[in-house]
Amino acid sequence: MSKHPHLSDPSIGLGCMNLSHAYGSPVPHEEAVKALQAAFDMGYRHFDTATLYGGGKNELLVGEALKERRNEFFLASKCGMAMVDGKKTINGRPENIRQQCEDSLQRLQTDYIDLYYLHRLDPEVAIEESVGTLGDLVKEGKIGSVGLSEVSADTLKKAHSEFPITALQSEYSLWTRNPEIATLATCNELDIHFVAFSPLARGFLTGSLMDASQLEAKDIRNNMPRFQTEHYEHNLALLNDYLSLAKDIGCTPAQLALAWLKGKGNNIVPIPGTRSVQHMKDNLEAGQLILDKQQMALLDNMINQKNVSGPRYNAAQQKEIDTEEF
Numbered sequence: 001m002s003k004h005p006h007l008s009d010p011s012i013g014l015g016c017m018n019l020s021h022a023y024g025s026p027v028p029h030e031e032a033v034k035a036l037q038a039a040f041d042m043g044y045r046h047f048d049t050a051t052l053y054g055g056g057k058n059e060l061l062v063g064e065a066l067k068e069r070r071n072e073f074f075l076a077s078k079c080g081m082a083m084v085d086g087k088k089t090i091n092g093r094p095e096n097i098r099q100q101c102e103d104s105l106q107r108l109q110t111d112y113i114d115l116y117y118l119h120r121l122d123p124e125v126a127i128e129e130s131v132g133t134l135g136d137l138v139k140e141g142k143i144g145s146v147g148l149s150e151v152s153a154d155t156l157k158k159a160h161s162e163f164p165i166t167a168l169q170s171e172y173s174l175w176t177r178n179p180e181i182a183t184l185a186t187c188n189e190l191d192i193h194f195v196a197f198s199p200l201a202r203g204f205l206t207g208s209l210m211d212a213s214q215l216e217a218k219d220i221r222n223n224m225p226r227f228q229t230e231h232y233e234h235n236l237a238l239l240n241d242y243l244s245l246a247k248d249i250g251c252t253p254a255q256l257a258l259a260w261l262k263g264k265g266n267n268i269v270p271i272p273g274t275r276s277v278q279h280m281k282d283n284l285e286a287g288q289l290i291l292d293k294q295q296m297a298l299l300d301n302m303i304n305q306k307n308v309s310g311p312r313y314n315a316a317q318q319k320e321i322d323t324e325e326f
Contacts, residue, residue, distance in 0.1 A: 005045040005074045007115060007167060007193060008269045011262060011287040013046030013074075014039050014280065015197055015273030016062055020054030024216030027275050029061070036065035038277045040073065043284055048169075048195070048271045049108075050078035050119055051100050052088065059107035067109040074114045076167075076195075077104050078149060080130065081119035081320075090320060092122030092130035101137055117147035117169055121322040127155050128162040135163030147195070150321040153182035156192070165192050170323060172196035172268075173257060174205060174242075174303040175226070175235070176312050181324040187267060196261050199270035202227075205257040205303075206279075207243050210236065223314055231310030238303050245298065251289055254279065258286035260299045 007013070019032040027035065036047070047066065049058045059077060066073065079100035080092045097118070105111060116137065118130050127148075134146040145166035148159055159165050168187055172179045172194070179194065187194045202221055203209045212227040221227040226235060246256040254272065261270045272283045291299070305326050313321070 005072070007046050007074050007076070007195070008267075009074075010043060010045060010284065011269060012044075012258060012284055013048055013076075013195070013269055013271040014044045015271040016047055016049045016058055017053045018273040018275060020058040020061060021052070022220040023275075024219045026054060026057070032061050033065040035275070035277055035280070036062060039280050040066060040069055042281050044280070045072070046074040046076065046269070046271070048076045048197075050117075051080075051082045051104055052078065052119060055083040056103070056107055059104055063107055063109035070110050075108065075110065075112075076115040076117065076147070077108065077113050078117040078119035078147075079104065080122060090120045090122050092118060092120075092125040092127075094129060094133040097130060097133045098137070101142055105142065112142065112144065114144040115147050115167055116143040116145075117149045117167070119149050120320050121148075121151050121155055127151070127159045131159045131162045131165070138163070149197075150323050151183075152322050152324055153186040155322050156183060156186050157190070160190050160192070165190070167193040167195050167269075169195040169197055169271075171198045171312065172261065172264075172270075173199050173201045174260060174299060175201045175305075175308045177305045178312075178323050178325065181326065183324070184265065184268075188265065192267070194265065194268045196268055196270045197273075199261050199272050200254050200257050204235065204239075205242070205253055207239060207246075207253040223317070224312065225310035225314060226308065226312060228310065234309040238307060241302050242299075245295070245302075249289075249291075249295070251286070252282050254283055255286035255289055256291075256299070258283060259289040259291050260296065262287070262289075263291050263296050 020026045137143045147167040149169040212232045246253045
């Protein structure tokens with residue numbers, strides 16, 4: 001149905017969130033528009049945004065930057081979690097999903113979103129009800145396919161039996177291995193793409209954040225246990241061997257993290273986000289880097305759920321998700 005590129009071509013997409021949301025002050029509008037256009041020019045063809053990001057501003061940004069190229073790229077957005085009266089609200093009810101889809105289409109300046117995710121499972125609404133509505137939007141031609149974000153294997157199976165799920169998006173990186181418990185296997189079994197967000201461990205695996213106390217006050221990482229002093233100092237020690245391996249291979253630390261993810265399965269699509277055009281270029285080039293079995297095994301043992309200190313989310317954040325925990 002879609003004449004647009006596929007979500008895994010090229011094999012690395014761009015997470016657009018941190019241009020407008022979560023990591024300190026938003027990037028100035030004109031600069032952010034130019035960064036997205038530069039990303040397209042260098043070869044990105046899968047752009048990921050959401051209703052939530054910047055309270056709609058991120059979708060506006062993507063719409064403005066890329067509307068002239070709309071048929072040349074794969075557009076993903078999300079519904080079911082939004083800023084309502086200044087408060088983050090999860091709502092998976094059919095009428096809300098429909099309204100958010102209309103609003104997304106308008107902000108994105110398009111009549112069609114290739115992949116539309118339910119951003120979070122609403123505990124008050126059966127997953128089949130939310131997904132049934134998304135399936136109707138596919139039939140109406142407003143969206144091309146249905147995705148889910150941060151759900152468990154059981155929820156994914158229930159959803160898939162209601163309407164085919166094209167992609168599951170969850171956090172996955174060397175330091176967040178939760179998908180290895182069950183959802184990666186379920187995606188393989190049901191032929192679902194796995195889209196990995198925060199594949200660079202929210203900057204940790206780039207080796208550029210050596211002092212977490214320097215983060216802006218508004219940065220989301222300040223509320224995440226792993227970035228708090230008692231845990232972060234322990235986690236930084238894990239980076240020594242990792243940075244040495246990147247140097248030996250002749251790649252950036254970020255490229256090493258992305259190549260490791262690509263080595264974990266043919267259906268895995270990392271969507272690193274960055275504010276730097278140079279980093280966008282480096283990340284895209286990681287699609288060409290292939291690690292051998294020995295390098296993969298080394299990395300598996302170097303940084304994993306057994307040696308990383310601190311949970312990935314605090315108690316309030318943990319309540320919003322439906323993923324398996326170690």
